[in-house]
Amino acid sequence: xxxxxxxxxxxxxxxxxxxxxxxxxxxxxxxxxxxxxxxxxxxxxxxxxxxxxxxxxxxxxxxxxxxxxxxxxxxxxxxxxxxxxxxxxxxxxxxxxxxxxxxxxxxxxxxxxxxxxxxxxxxxxxxxxxxxxxxxxxxxxxxxxxxxxxxxxxxxxxxxxxxxxxxxxxxxxxxxxxxxxxxxxxxxxxxxxxxxxxxxxxxxxxxxxxxxxxxxxxxxxxxxxxxxxxxxxxxxxxxxxxxxxxxxxxxxxxxxxxxxxxxxxxx
Amino acid sequence: xxxxxxxxxxxxxxxxxxxxxxxxxxxxxxxxxxxxxxxxxxxxxxxxxxxxxxxxxxxxxxxxxxxxxxxxxxxxxxxxxxxxxxxxxxxxxxxxxxxxxxxxxxxxxxxxxxxxxxxxxxxxxxxxxxxxxxxxxxxxxxxxxxxxxxxxxxxxxxxxxxxxxxxxxxxxxxxxxxxxxxxxxxxxxxxxxxxxxxxxxxxxxxxxxxxxxxxxxxxxxxxxxxxxxxxxxxxxxxxxxxxxxxxxxxxxxxxxxxxxxxxxxxxxxxxxxxxxxxxxxxxxxxxxxxxxxxxxxxxxxxxxxxxxxxxxxxxxxxxxxxxxxxxxxxxxxxxxxxxxxxxxxxxxxxxxxxxxxxxxxxxxxxxxxxxxxxxxxxx
Numbered sequence: 181x182x183x184x185x186x187x188x189x190x191x192x193x194x195x196x197x198x199x200x201x202x203x204x205x206x207x208x209x210x211x212x213x214x215x216x217x218x219x220x221x222x223x224x225x226x227x228x229x230x231x232x233x234x235x236x237x238x239x240x241x242x243x244x245x246x247x248x249x250x251x252x253x254x255x256x257x258x259x260x261x262x263x264x265x266x267x268x269x270x271x272x273x274x275x276x277x278x279x280x281x282x283x284x285x286x287x288x289x290x291x292x293x294x295x296x297x298x299x300x301x302x303x304x305x306x307x308x309x310x311x312x313x314x315x316x317x318x319x320x321x322x323x324x325x326x327x328x329x330x331x332x333x334x335x336x337x338x339x340x341x342x343x344x345x346x347x348x349x350x351x352x353x354x355x356x357x358x359x360x361x362x363x364x365x366x367x368x369x370x371x372x373x374x375x376x377x378x379x380x381x382x383x384x385x386x387x388x389x390x391x392x393x394x395x396x397x398x399x400x401x402x403x404x405x406x407x408x409x410x411x412x413x414x415x416x417x418x419x420x421x422x423x424x425x426x427x428x429x430x431x432x433x434x435x436x437x438x439x440x441x442x443x444x445x446x447x
Numbered sequence: 448x449x450x451x452x453x454x455x456x457x458x459x460x461x462x463x464x465x466x467x468x469x470x471x472x473x474x475x476x477x478x479x480x481x482x483x484x485x486x487x488x489x490x491x492x493x494x495x496x497x498x499x500x501x502x503x504x505x506x507x508x509x510x511x512x513x514x515x516x517x518x519x520x521x522x523x524x525x526x527x528x529x530x531x532x533x534x535x536x537x538x539x540x541x542x543x544x545x546x547x548x549x550x551x552x553x554x555x556x557x558x559x560x561x562x563x564x565x566x567x568x569x570x571x572x573x574x575x576x577x578x579x580x581x582x583x584x585x586x587x588x589x590x591x592x593x594x595x596x597x598x599x600x601x602x603x604x605x606x607x608x609x610x611x612x613x614x615x616x617x618x619x620x621x622x623x624x625x626x627x628x629x630x631x632x633x634x635x636x637x638x639x640x641x642x643x644x645x646x647x648x649x650x651x652x653x654x655x656x657x658x659x660x661x662x663x664x665x666x667x668x669x670x671x672x673x674x675x676x677x678x679x680x681x682x683x684x685x686x687x688x689x690x691x692x693x694x695x696x697x698x699x700x701x702x703x704x705x706x707x708x709x710x711x712x713x714x715x716x717x718x719x720x721x722x723x724x725x726x727x728x729x730x731x732x733x734x735x736x737x738x739x740x741x742x743x744x745x746x747x748x749x750x751x752x753x754x755x756x757x758x759x760x761x762x763x764x765x766x767x768x769x770x771x772x773x774x775x776x777x778x779x780x781x782x783x784x785x786x787x788x789x790x791x792x793x794x795x796x797x798x799x800x801x802x803x804x805x806x807x808x809x810x811x812x813x814x815x816x817x818x819x820x821x822x823x824x825x826x
Contacts, residue, residue, distance in 0.1 A: 238659045264661035278652040279716075280645075288645050292661025298670055301641030302634035308641060355661065 188216045189267070189358035189391045190251025192237070197246030199232055199415075206232040208415045209246065214359065214408075219385060219392040221402045221423075224412035225435060230395040231273055233412070234361050237393070238270045239263040250359065265292045269357035271348040273364045273395075277336045282328055285336055285347050286319035287312075289354025319354055325387075326350045326380045342373035349377070353384060359391045360384070366398050374401065381405060403427070411435070465625055469618040470610065475737070477617035479730050481689040484624035485682045486725035488631045490709040491718055492678020495635060497707070498715035499644060500671040501651030503558055506549075506565030507706045509572040510542045510676040512698035514683025515591075516576065516583055517541040519693055523592045525581060531594040535684050542680020543673050550669030557654070557668070569700050576695035588694035591687045594623065601688065620689055627685055628722075631678060635718045638674070647671055648716075712772055714779025723780040731768060735761030 192214040199207040207229045214220040222230050235241035237248060239260035248255040255263050269289070277285050294315050296308035323332045326346050331339060336347055345365060352360055365381065366374040378401050385392055396402050402409065402423065409426040411419040413435040419426050426432055469477060489511055496502050520526040521534035521541075529537070546553070552564050576583045583589065593616070594601040601619040638644050646667050649657035658664050687693045705728055713724020736758055776783035 240655060240659065259663075260655075260658035261661045261663045264659055270659050272656070276653045276656040278645075278649045278656065280648060284645055284648070287642075288649050288657070288660050288662075291642060291646055294642055296642045298638060298643050298674060301643050302637045302674075304633070304637040308637075312641060351660065 188389060190253075191216050192268075192359050192391060192393070193247075193249040194233070194237070195247045195249070197233070197236055197243045197248065199229070199236060199241060199243050206415050207236070207243070207412075210412065210415070210417050211246075212410045212417065212420060214391050214393055217385070217389055217391055218407040219381070219394060219405050221394045221396060221406035221409045222412065223396065223399075223402055223409060223426075227414070228412040229415040230412060231363060232415075234270060234363050234393075234395060237263075237359075237361055238268060261292070264355060267356070267358035268361065269352035269355040269359075270361035271345075271352050271363055271365060273367065275341075275344045275348055277344055277347055277351075279337075281333050281335055282323060282331050282339070282347055282350075283316065283319060283333055285351050286323060286354045287315060289351040290315040290319060292355060319350075322350050322353050325384065326353070327376060342369045342377075345369065346377065346380070349380065353388070356388075357390055359393065361393045361395075363395045364397065365394070366396065366401055374398065378405060462629075466622075469621045474615070474617045477621055478689070479733050481617065481620055481624055482686070482733070483726045483729045484628045485686040485689060486706070486709060486729040487628055487722040488685065489679050489682030490706055490713065490721040490725040491631050491635045492675040492682065493706050494710045494713075494715065494718070494721035495638065495647070495678070496671050496675035498710055498717070498721070499639060499651065500647040500668065501558065502553070502668065502671060503562030503707075504565045504672070504675065505562050505700065505703045505707070506568035507675075507679050508698045508700065508702035509565075509568040510545060510679035511683035511686065511702065512572050512576060512693075512695075513542040513545045513676075514538045514680030515687035515693045515698070516589075516683075517680065518684035518687055519589050519591050520582055522594075523589065531592060532596055535594065535681075538684040539677050539680045542683065543677040545680075546673040546676025547669070549676075550672060553672035554665035554669035566700070569698075569703055573695055573699060576698065583695065584693075586695065588692055590692050591690065593691075594620075594688055616691075623688070624685060627681060631681065632718055632722075635678075639718065643667070643670070708769065710779075712769060712779055714776075714781030714783075717781050720779050720781030723784075727768075727772075727780065732761055732765050735764050 194210060194212050196209045196211055197207055198205065198209055210229070210233060212220070212222075222233060224230055232241060236243050237255070239255065239258055239262070243256060246256070250266060250268065253266060255266070255268070258266075278288060294311050296305075296311050299305075300308040320329070320332055323329050326349055328343065328346055328350055331343060336344060339347065345368075349362070349365060352362075362381065366377050369377065381392060381394075382405065384390065392405075394402065394406060406423050409419075409421065409423050410417055411426055411429070411432050413431075418431045418435060419429040421429070468480070472480070489507065493504065493507050496504055515538075517538035518531075518534050521529050521537045522531045527534070549565075549568065553561060556564050577586055579585075601616060601623055646657065646662045649660065649662060650664060650667055650671075654664055657667075683698075690697075709724035709728045710721050711724070712727055713722065714720030772780065772783075
């Protein structure tokens with residue numbers, strides 16, 4: 181079940197990706213490479229194209245030009261469920277959970293890894309039931325890992341905002357991803373919740389050895405977690421480098437932090 | 448993950464009751480039961496499609512017709528004259544295949560748009576039933592060959608007396624219906640609680656989330672449609688057996704709407720809800736038609752003194768009952784029972800609620816009634 185995570189994840193390469201919505205160019209020849217096992221942050225002001233970039237990576241949006249490669253595998257043009265099956269999981273900026281309990285949501289994350297079909301489930305074949313048991317056990321482990329163990333059987337609708345964001349994270353982890361795309365994982369969380377999520381991201385990266393692509397406005401979190409940062413502004417990559425390099429980049433200061441701003445948390 | 452022994456213990460009493468009923472009820476009541484069982488099977492199928500997968504279908508009547516006529520043709524003459532049990536199985540598969548043929552549409556079109564697309568099926572089906580005389584018998588329909596397993600027929604012959612009760616067609620079909628319904632219940636639960644059910648729920652709640660979690664959206668949409676058609680086919684075949692005759696006019700748009708009413712009244716998304724709704728929608732009009740002449744202000748049938756006839760009265764009452772349920776239990780009968788049970792548990796539980804138990808249940812009607820009364824007194 182965990183054969184995917186034993187090997188280091190392949191590099192995720194974005195090559196000259198361009199996305200246009202009618203007249204608007206949301207992404208303009210964007211290129212970056214997520215090194216295996218690293219945390220790569222994608223930052224930029226609102227409307228810079230970060231979420232569009234995630235949509236391209238997860239297959240929800242087809243680029244007008246350019247390619248996305250996971251190792252040697254071409255991701256461009258594949259439907260989202262195939263990209264998920266290749267081990268690319270994502271969370272959403274605005275929480276998208278489904279009805280039911282935390283367990284139900286996490287088991288959805290196991291969808292691509294399990295195979296019980298309509299017939300096997302309808303007839304309650306032993307194979308399907310055993311599979312469900314095994315995956316449920318793993319889902320519980322992951323819930324413990326992100327700190328949702330106590331809420332495993334609770335309806336998602338009753339959870340707090342922060343917990344629901346964590347459900348999304350856990351659901352993505354349930355895919356046993358090789359690349360994890362996190363779209364603003366701490367947005368709307370309070371300080372304690374932020375720290376906890378940052379800790380979880382650090383832990384899963386270490387324990388599961390996966391690559392993380394992170395979109396986040398919380399500069400403190402980005403600086404702490406990221407190995408590399410790509411800055412987008414109006415769909416164009418304007419800077420690239422380590423957090424320290426990016427922090428001092430004049431273009432970034434102008435576009436993202438505002439002119440003459442020293443405070444990191446301006447966003 | 449409820450433990451199987453407790454589930455069995457919970458389901459056993461109602462099951463035993465259902466098994467015992469044919470020994471006490473006469474044919475009228477048994478027939479209501481048969482129609483309810485057929486409707487329940489069909490409603491569970493539609494519930495899977497509409498409640499779980501979030502797709503609307505107005506074409507359920509079409510698939511019921513495929514099942515009913517399919518069975519009749521496979522088992523009857525003119526037709527293949529196959530053993531009836533095999534014909535029943537083939538009828539279900541045929542309905543599934545018909546659903547599969549529609550899957551290019553069912554996989555791509557979602558929600559209310561699918562509802563409109565499926566309208567076409569009902570009209571098409573009705574037209575074919577009326578015109579393909581050699582297979583369907585045209586306007587007058589066909590009589591349905593009784594089901595037989597080996598030499599045992601679900602019909603009047605051969606005579607059968609169990610514990611002093613003569614077992615006619617209704618009594619025998621009752622047990623067949625129970626078996627088919629149990630099969631439906633069990634398979635639908637397996638589906639809903641397993642991987643397909645979770646994928647369909649996700650599809651309903653967020654297509655985007657489902658797809659990035661690895662759910663093949665188009666495939667699961669069409670699969671839900673096919674499975675729902677198969678349940679409809681089974682319901683149609685059993686309905687044909689219960690009616691003993693199939694006629695085209697029964698399988699109209701009204702039937703589709705009836706099924707939608709069942710799953711909404713019962714409560715979307717649960718097998719028990721669909722069943723409750725099916726019994727409600729099927730049994731209530733029949734009961735009201737039968738007993739309406741005993742209500743005040745209702746004329747006895749056949750009289751022409753201008754009063755409301757029993758059939759009309761039954762319709763009014765049925766309509767009113769639907770409105771009342773949707774007003775006071777928007778989540779259907781299933782939700783109503785769940786809330787009542789939760790309230791009971793709270794009251795009998797160790798922790799007493801701080802509020803007084805008296806004014807708690809059904810607070811809505813009381814104030815409105817008093818408001819009306821005050822209004823009368825003020826000049």
